[in-house]
Amino acid sequence: MSTSNITFRKTGSSIKVTPVDEVSLEARAASLATRSIKTDSKRAALHLAIRCMDLTTLEGADTPEKVASLCQKAKRPDPSNHDVPSVAAVCIYPEMVHHAVEATEGSSVKVASVAGAFPSGLSTIEARTADIADAVKRGADEIDIVLNRSAFLAGDEQRAFEEIVASKDACGKAHLKVILEVGELGSYDKIRQASMLAMTAGADFIKTSTGKISQASSLPRVLCMAEAVRDFAQQTDISVGIKAAGGIRTAKQAWHYLVVIGETLGTEWLSPEMFRIGASSLLNDVLLQLKRLDSGSYSGPDYVTVD
Amino acid sequence: MTGKIPIAKTYKLFIDGAFPRSESGRTFSVNDTEGELIANVSQASRKDFREAVRAARAAQLPWASRTAYNRGQILYRVAEMLESRKTEFVELLKSIGVNSRSATREIEDSIQRWVWYAGWSDKYSQILGSVNPVSGPYFNFTVPEPTGVVGIIAPTEPSMLGLISRLAPAIVSGNTVVVVSEGHSSLTSVTIGEVLATSDVPAGVVNILTGDQTDLLPWMVGHLDVNAIDISGISQETDLTLIEEAASNVKRVVSRQVNEESLELLSDFLEMKTVWHPIGR
Incomplete structure (x- = not known):
């Protein structure tokens, strides 16, 4: 496969998409x-x-109380240890945004809301942009939308592109993260193309997965996206962030991702402004590892809060 | 081809239903009474211990939530599997210095003992639990519940009956265990693990590590997710001040020298929960 170009009618911009060497990528x-x-x-x-x-927390059974307690945990992950920093953001459904805004007020924790017919993205673009605008109005700082995989995989990249542009408009000042749902894309080449497409359309972050399908984030997939981000930065001078999400449960996995990002994009990306890990159960494992470092003996799930 | 290729068994750890080598890559050798090498056995590290506790913790609630009847059936199945591998165990015990008659008797006693404990699965709570008289409009019950994750220092002598006598009373009530075995008895422990792996015992309920007991003891004692330890099998020379760390999470420490079936041993790994329930119409 040779280098291809994606040209988008709306902006007239043209971006080079290099093919992915699958074997080397996985080995790396x-x-x-x-x-x-x-x-x-x-x-x-x-x-x-x-x-x-x-x-x-993205469950149908989420309640305002559950979101409030999640926010408390986000602000002070370990109530017994002041040295443990706050997390970057809480990620929730639009219906829960105002509860989260209230609970995180005065802290550094941002409120991220999924929007735009998450997790499939298959409602009309008008409904999706209205959903996004509504979440922003309720106070969300960041919006996580999904790529229209249906259009993208059917070959209608132009439509997938324009929908992201429209979503970005609807976001206003809020940051836009575009979920590629890499497990549904089928190949590294498609992941690379989708990454380029989302970044060209104005995404502030590209994100791996919704966490709603079993095939989620993996190290080679994130490496593939990180290389796309690096390429895009070289071609356009625009630095786009990366968010890995779905299936990241252990501290060890988390620092593997940090290594991949640091080695591919440099330490500039190792900050909450440029890199995020989306997770529900990871935090407890990280806290257990910190306790292990402090005390010297192994800790257990009885010693951290349950969600 | 003139001769058969000897196929020697690789003695590995038993963690979460699988037989991995130690992550450390270390081994120790076990020789027979003649001084001939029997096997290089995996030497478990603290990280193997951590993984074993993780597996035991994950398996504990599902194991305890099974019906008593079902746990009993699974333990009977273990006895059946032990029975069918009797000759293998006799050979194994002979190779580590037990004479033929004692070996046979040890296996038979072990199976009998296992079945004795299996029979208790749906009976101990009636015997150990109670309905208590209280002066108020309440029902008051005391019910036994499993302690949780139990660390067992496997007795080295007798290796088969010793481990069976510690294992059965711990798991019958819904506890999950991490066994640490050393020296000659490692061979017996791993072989018991192979029996358990083929007897419907869910993965993680019993985890067996082989290595240096004094090496792993501090990690077992200090691990906050281990709820009880059975140190009855510990060697005489061990520094017992090591055990003090068990106080960090109020671990139950059991050290009981009994050489027969004993309901006391079963109740060592139970916690009594008392429930007050208002009487209403």
Whole structure:
């Protein structure tokens, strides 16, 4: 496969999309995952993972109380230890936004809302943009939308592109994260194309998955997206953020992602402004690892709050 | 081809229903009474111990939530599997220095003992629980519940009957265990693990580590997610001040020298929960 160009009618901009070498990509991701993190660096890595975390609850059974307690945990992940930083944001459904805004007021924790017919993205674009505008009006700082995989996979990239442009308009000042749902795209080449498409359309962040299907984020997929981000930055001078989400449950997985991002994009990306990890159960494991570092003995799930 | 290729068994750890080698890559050798090498056995590290506790914790609630009847049936199945591998165990015990007659008797006693404990699965709560008289409009019950994750220092002598006598009373009530075995008895422990793996015992209910007990003891004692430890099998030379750390999470520490079936041993790994329930019409 040779280099192709995506040209988009609306902006007239043209972006080069290089093909992906699957074997090297997976080998590179696997070798980065074997990198050992020494004890001295572990605490810094764990703190960074917390600072970059989007603490997420996206269940049909979410209640205002559950969101409020999630926000408390986001502000002070470990009530017994002041050194543990707050997470970057809480990620919730639009219906819950005003509860989260209230609960996080005065803290550094941002409110991210999924919007636009999450998780399928298959309602009319008018309904989706109205949903986005509504979430922003309720006070969301960040909006997570999904790529229209249906249009993208059917070959109608132009439509997928224009929908993201329209969504970006609807966002106003709020940050836009575009979920590619990489598990549904089928190949690394498609992930690369979708990443380029989303970034060209104005995404502030590209995000791996909704967390609603079993095939979610993986190290090679995030590496593939990180390389796309690097390419895009070289071609346009625009730095786009990355969010890995779905299936990230252990502290070890989290620092593998930090290594991949740091090695591919540089330390500039190792901050909550440029990198996020979306997770619901990861935080407790990170807290357990921190307790292990502090006390020297292994801790257990009885010693952290349940969600 | 002239001769058969000898196929020697690789003795590995038993964690979460699988038989991995130690993550440390270390092994120790076990020789027979003649001084001939029997096997290089995996030497578990603290990280293997951590993984074993994680597996035991994950398996604990599902195991305890099974009906007593079902747990009993599974334990009977283990006895059946032990029965069918009797000759293998006899050979194994002979190779580590037990004479033929004692070996046979040890296996038979072990199976009998296992079945004795299996029979208790749906009976101990009637015997140990109670309905208590209180002066108020309440029903008051005391019911036994499993302690949780139990760490067991496997007795080295007798290796088969010793471990069986500690394992059965712990798991029958819904506890899950991490066994640490050392020296010659490692071979017996791992072979018991192979029986458990083929007897419908869910993965993670029993985890067996082989290695240095004194090495792993501090990690077992200090681990906050281990609820009880059975140190009855500990060697005489062990520094017992190591056990003090068990107070950090108020671990139950059991050390009981009994050489027969005992309901006391079963109740060592139970917590009594008392419930007040208002009487209403």
